[in-house]
Amino acid sequence: MGASTAQDMRATYRGAMSRFTTGVTIITTRTPDGPAGMTASAVASVSLDPLMLLVCVGNTLATRNAISESGVFAVSVLSRSQEQHALRFASRCEDKFAGLGLRTDHDLPVLEGAVAHFACNVKEEFAGGDHTIFVGQVVSCGYAVDSDPLVYFGGKFGSLCDLSSHAQLAFEWQLAASM
Numbered sequence: 232m233g234a235s236t237a238q239d240m241r242a243t244y245r246g247a248m249s250r251f252t253t254g255v256t257i258i259t260t261r262t263p264d265g266p267a268g269m270t271a272s273a274v275a276s277v278s279l280d281p282l283m284l285l286v287c288v289g290n291t292l293a294t295r296n297a298i299s300e301s302g303v304f305a306v307s308v309l310s311r312s313q314e315q316h317a318l319r320f321a322s323r324c325e326d327k328f329a330g331l332g333l334r335t336d337h338d339l340p341v342l343e344g345a346v347a348h349f350a351c352n353v354k355e356e357f358a359g360g361d362h363t364i365f366v367g368q369v370v371s372c373g374y375a376v377d378s379d380p381l382v383y384f385g386g387k388f389g390s391l392c393d394l395s396s397h398a399q400l401a402f403e404w405q406l407a408a409s410m
């Protein structure tokens with residue numbers, strides 16, 4: 232699909248970018264009033280030596296100022312069962328952390344049940360149009376081996392489909408049916 236006017240171009244850009252399948256994370260940080268956090272998919276690895284990753288946060292968001300002021304943030308990569316957390320942290324709900332299973336790493340809140348997590352010190356902060364790009368130096372990280380991620384595609388949440396195990400099941404079913 233093509234685009235002509237600037238408005239068409241923006242809509243097409245959003246549609247095209249929504250076809251870039253991503254994982255879903257919750258970025259958390261500390262404030263004097265307690266933890267702050269938001270859902271984010273604009274997360275990428277930057278460097279292995281030193282260990283660095285980046286997150287892109289909208290300039291008008293409360294979490295943007297909180298990260299800038301604290302100089303630290305954590306990224307929790309959500310599992311397929313954590314869609315409700317993604318929705319809650321994408322809203323402006325009063326207490327996003329109420330009733331949530333949390334643990335801390337380097338004094339930063341990390342979600343229980345996450346597929347992976349990273350704790351970071353802000354190394355650089357760049358202007359990126361209407362977003363701020365925070366480059367974080369990773370001070371700690373971890374992951375769960377047998378956990379499926381939540382994925383985001385075309386504005387919808389989903390999960391990975393393991394085609395090889397489906398094919399194996401179909402094969403076993405055919406074998407059983409032929410006996």
Ligand SMILES: Cc1cc2nc3c(=O)[nH]c(=O)nc-3n(C[C@H](O)[C@H](O)[C@H](O)COP(=O)(O)O)c2cc1C
Pocket residue numbers: 255268269270271272273274287288289292293294295317318320321322323362383
């Ligand atoms: C799947 C998904 C991914 C998102 N990714 C980002 C992102 O990478 N950066 C961003 O600034 N907002 C992103 N958002 C929107 C924020 O989560 C949303 O604006 C939220 O209200 C911010 O919280 P705050 O206003 O309390 O800071 C995303 C929302 C969803 C549902």
